[in-house]
Amino acid sequence: MAFQELAPLVYPHLRQVAAAYLRREPSANTLQPTALVNELYLKLLQQRNADWSDRAHFFTFAAKMMRRILTDHARTAKADKRGADLPHVPLSDEMPWLNVNGDDVIDVNRALDELEKLDPRKVRLVELRYFLGCTVPESAALLEISTATAERDLTMVRSWLYAKLRLPGSLEPPL
Amino acid sequence: MNPTGVATLTAERWRRMESVFHAALELEESARPDFVFRSCDGDAVLQEEVEQLLLAFHQARQIKSPPAFAGPQRGAFGEYRIDCEIGAGGMGTVYLAHRADGQFEQKAALKVVSAHLRSQFFAERFRTERQILAQLNHPNITRLLDGGVSADGDPYLVMEYVDGRPIHQFCDTQQLPVADRIRLLLPVCSAVEYAHRNLIVHRDLKPGNIFVTSEGVPKLLDFGTAKLLLAGATDSAATHFGLMTPRYASPEQLRGEPITTATDVYSLGVLLYELVTGAWPFGDPESPITGLERAVKDVEPARPSSVITDEAAHLRSESKSKLGRLLEGDLSSVLKKAIDMDPRRRYSSVEHFSGDLERYLRGEPVLARRQTLFYRSARFAQRNRWGMTAGVVLSAVLAFTALSALQQYGRNQQRMVQVRELSESYLTDVLNEVGKLPGSMKARLLIVDRARRNLDQLLAEAPGDSDLRHALAGAYLQLGDIQGRPFTVSVGDTAGALASYRKAEALTSDAGPRDWDLLAILVRARRTIAQIEIRAGEYPQAMTLLQSTLEPARRLAMEAPRDFKVDGSPAATAFVETNGMLGYAMLTSANTEYTLTAFERALAQFRRTVAMAEELQAAHPGMADLAGKYSQFVGFALEGLGDLTGDGKYFGESAIAHRRTVEGLCKSRESQPGPQWRRTCAEAWGELSWAFHNAGDGEQAIPAAGEALARMEKLAEEEPTSAEAQTDLTIACMHLGAAENSAGRYREAIGHLRTAESRMPPISQIPPNDPRGAVELYLNIYRELAKSLEETHDTAGAAKVLEKALAAAEGRSTVARWEIADLHRRLGRLSGQPTHRP
16 A cells, blocks of 8 residues: 555654553543554565564664655645645644644654764654654663653753754755 | 854764763862863863753753643533543544533533544534444443534534443552453443444543443443544545554554454454453553554563563452453463454454453363364365366456457447557567466456556446446456455455455346346356455455355356356355355354354355255256265364364264265265366365264274375375475375274284374474464374273373373464363373373
């Protein structure tokens, strides 16, 4: 199933993505859970030859997949000009300014690509924490770092992303 | 604005930025600018970057999460008007609605289908399915009231609105104890069962879909909407995924594999687990980690008693320790069986699941615990090998047989060409592949694949040609055999085999009353399909199919030419075997159902089979002694009744049935070459002695056990390396010892039982899953031995043996808890007696 077909499935759930979509308190009538997660399952299942015996490898891969899914989704929405009248939905409560329903995800994706060359561990951390919705201790354990280090790293990356996306021209290299 | 024009960030600068940024955050806000200035030591770029980071840190903290987003406004939906949104999810959005035409003041739940499903709709199919669902009429299922397509083009469904709360919330608010929670789930099971009978699988059972009204009546919401919504959808895995809830989804659902009623059993199992323990069986349900792990590998559920908290106990009006004990026993087995990763090991139906829950509530032993049944099932499975050729299926031979059948019927010129091409490609491929490879598996796969493609094509081109249909049906049968005929060596593709057999069946199902060739294929195809279904635990389907096979099989036996063969055997034999297989399906099913009716039904069927066989054997001299073969099954069915009722008369009757086997079948077959028949006969003597033993007739049990032992000894001598022969010998010793116990010859019993014990492998070497039932055998030996020792007044020795039995049994998942309890009880009884040695 092409992602284009899946995108509409993703839309109604963006509110759920907001509150770290996997941790959301399921309300009585809500049809749980998100198609996003299902799409992730599907993508993981398609990795027929992968060896998931290494738990950390599996989850960092899953997190990376989730980042890709959300980025693709944002690109599709942009191309279809469907994003315009959608509400603002944050990627995570820790980054309420970061709107999943717009170009932010594409920009974050690009920034993370850049950061990948400098500090790949922080990129993994962002993926686990904000894209896959792991807790800080879970993310830290998977990356074999202390929770305190993970918190520090996240504070740094959050500020850096905000500066990159929201402060005028600040950290952009000259064109 | 990058003042110096330095291009990209370097790793070095990134590290410095990071360290200054964190150090600055440690300080009071007023001290930061100065600190940054000093730390950057004239590096203006770095300084600006850190300043930006700090600014970003502050600004980002000011931003609050936006309010939740309300659903879009919708247009009119037929007679209904929307009041407010009450839920949203994968399939669409649910609104509270009311009838706008003023006819009824009825509230309703209106579900608007998601756009992604809408695009895949077929209006016609949607309508038909909706009518079927509208007929679902069960007190615990919400009615489908209406549905259609709105003015805006959105498909929608209108359901009865339930004013209540989700089942888990209801239970917790009422602080319902465990038993009441189970009682509340029973009507839910009956609703799911009802839907299954209407061929509807829910696929998405979860607390949010089960509401309890203020009167305490549970109601299933959304029944069948999943199926309805899929009516026109392409059957892709992604579509299925969109319609489930991973938390309650079965492993097969998570993997996108075919969904059966066992899927709903699984979801009900998880639901019950949560209702009684307050926890999810696989850890933290909200962690993406547990969710994803379950999708890609098997994860064992946690023991129910290990996950409870004080709060959970309080909500169930119990103390934590009492709740823990409640969850330790049979309930834990029921849950384990319901949420088994392997659908074949799960309860085969919701009915069986709820049956066990009812038994639990009544304090009766549950099926999930009845390990002896597994033991007996294993014995059936062994017996069922009788009459099945277990020879290796030679791919090339089969392929050429299929070809010759094709050539025989390939009369028209064009088809002839095609058939010849097919045969030539076979020749080349088969010879090449078989010649190259030590094993023939790959060659077989190749043949299977080619054959399927070619046959499908031929079939498509000539749908009406009856000769070709016959040839193709025969070829499909052979194809199925290569893919995966039960009890034979094959490629092991059971699903493929089933599809092929079904094609063979479809091609022959309209055979004329005297079209013997087609009828023979039909009978053979249906019987093999039934065999596969029995193996998969689909007993009702197998029984129905076999019932429908009886008439064509009877006609073949009674009216076809005398030498007509079905599957290599005389038609009369095939008729008896079909009857026997129906009995076998009933008996296997009875083992699971464990009811009087079920065993009696199986018994009646086997008695019929034996009578029929006697009659046909009289008319066909030289026919195999099937009456003897099925007589043994009469014995097994009687033993089932004996176990169930505790009535010894059944064992007496069972012995008579086993005697018929020993005297008839064994006498006629024992002289045949090869060890197989002799082993079968030795086993039959053992079964006879066991039946006498159970009936308490030791004097008759002893000679039978002696016969079995003598035969097994001979076989073990001939095959000194065969582990199976050694095990058989041990079992025979145990049978003899048990028989001697029944006859009151305790000292001789001790000798034979000690021999049996000495022949057993060390307990530490028995693998946890105990595939050969060695622990069970140990327990049988020790139970009998303890009895003989106690009878000879060696109480201490008996106690020691029981302790050994306990040591062997404890910690073994294959041993039923009641067996351990029974051993403890025996031990306790012994220790209450004064110890005196003879």
